[in-house]
Amino acid sequence: MERDQTDKICQLCKKKLEKKKTDFEYLGHRFFTDLLRCPDCGQVYIPEELVNTRMKDVETLLEDK
Numbered sequence: 001m002e003r004d005q006t007d008k009i010c011q012l013c014k015k016k017l018e019k020k021k022t023d024f025e026y027l028g029h030r031f032f033t034d035l036l037r038c039p040d041c042g043q044v045y046i047p048e049e050l051v052n053t054r055m056k057d058v059e060t061l062l063e064d065k
């Protein structure tokens, strides 16, 4: 079996996402990190793990006024 369970497929293009250093914006903050990205349409897959760790920091910062 060659199937790698960690592979993510773009829902639009049905292509395998590639890990790439990606610059993206979330909640008005810029991040530059390794993300899975579709080579065709550029759709970025943001893993839950990243949302739960980094994004929480951001949300905390935003709430702390």
Ligand SMILES: [Zn+2]
Binding pocket: 010, 011, 012, 013, 014, 015, 038, 039, 040, 041, 042, 043
């Ligand atoms: Zn795509």
